[in-house]
Amino acid sequence: MSKDRPSFGSGRFGRRSGARPIPRPALMGRLDAADGMIVLVGGVGAGKSTLLDAWVAARGGAMVDLAGGDQGEWEFGEESPAEWETGGVLAIDGVTAADGPGLEWLAGRRGVVVAAEEDPGIDGVERISARELAFAEDETYQVLAGAFGDAEAADALAPDLHLLTNGWPGLVALAGAWLAQHPDGERQQWLRTLARVERGLAEYLVPAVLAGLGxxxxxxxxxxxxxxxxxxxxxxxxxxxxxxxxxxxxxxxxxxxxxxxxxxxxxxxxxxxxxxxxxxxxxxxxxxxxxxx
Structure with a gap:
């Protein structure tokens, strides 16, 4: 296959209003049931931040992102560790190995979840791996159904896309957005081209999806x-x-x-x-x- 990205007019097929991320009740239940801190470990696109966002929204509490540099303070100024102490859960995203020692005092606290691309090395905590964060095939189908607005079209493509991406949430979402930019009758063909991409799928799909936006x-x-x-x-x-x-x-x-x-x-x-x-x-x-x- 040519390494050139497929060409199509920006916004050629318009776009649908984005559906909310799919619910993940089994993972939410694990976060709720833990006796102490949980560490989510997975690379870019593993779905860590989306899961934390949904959990904090459902349970109430605070979320902080340590990865954002000057953007990564307590979000929008409306949350603080002191306010979290009064109730609710605490989610800490963007944690690195250097942050691990400073978070060990929270290891035994319930309602605390930490997310990191690499294991920060906090002892005595439960871990949820990237493999456990991956979508099941039905979840891949749900992402496609939301992207296409067509359950039948999503059902036809979900098995192949799930195998291609191993259910990696970020890749599923990228591929769904990219396929949605093509007519229904051409999507199976375009999905087959992804199987022949010689570089990383994210590296290929990020610019392709951006190119298709209005x-x-x-x-x-x-x-x-x-x-x-x-x-x-x-x-x-x-x-x-x-x-x-x-x-x-x-x-x-x-x-x-x-x-x-x-x-x-x-x-x-x-x-x-x-x-x-x-x-x-x-x-x-x-x-x-x-x-x-």
């Missing part, structure tokens, strides 16, 4: 990648968009804060590489965001 959606993704999160008021005030909504899989509504949208941390670096912004423009955007908050 201009307005591309600009939302480009700018929101440089910010922690947006709601409609901020998006309008910063002149980013008058129609803020999900752009799967790159812009997701936060379950724990309805009406707010963010780019998952796992996609930020790849999007920034594909759609750069001048340093001065990024600085001005972040300054305006801080002032508007």
């Amino acid at each position: 201009g307005g959606d591309r600009e939302v993704v480009r700018r929101l990648t440089r910010l922690p999160a947006l709601d409609a008021r901020l998006a309008d005030q910063l002149d980013i968009t008058e129609d803020l909504r999900a752009v799967p899989p790159f812009v997701q509504e936060l379950a724990r804060r309805p009406g707010w949208f963010a780019v998952p941390d796992g996609w930020r670096a790849a999007i920034a590489s594909e759609m750069p912004l001048p340093v001065a423009e990024v600085a001005a955007l972040r300054s305006a965001y801080t002032a508007a908050m």
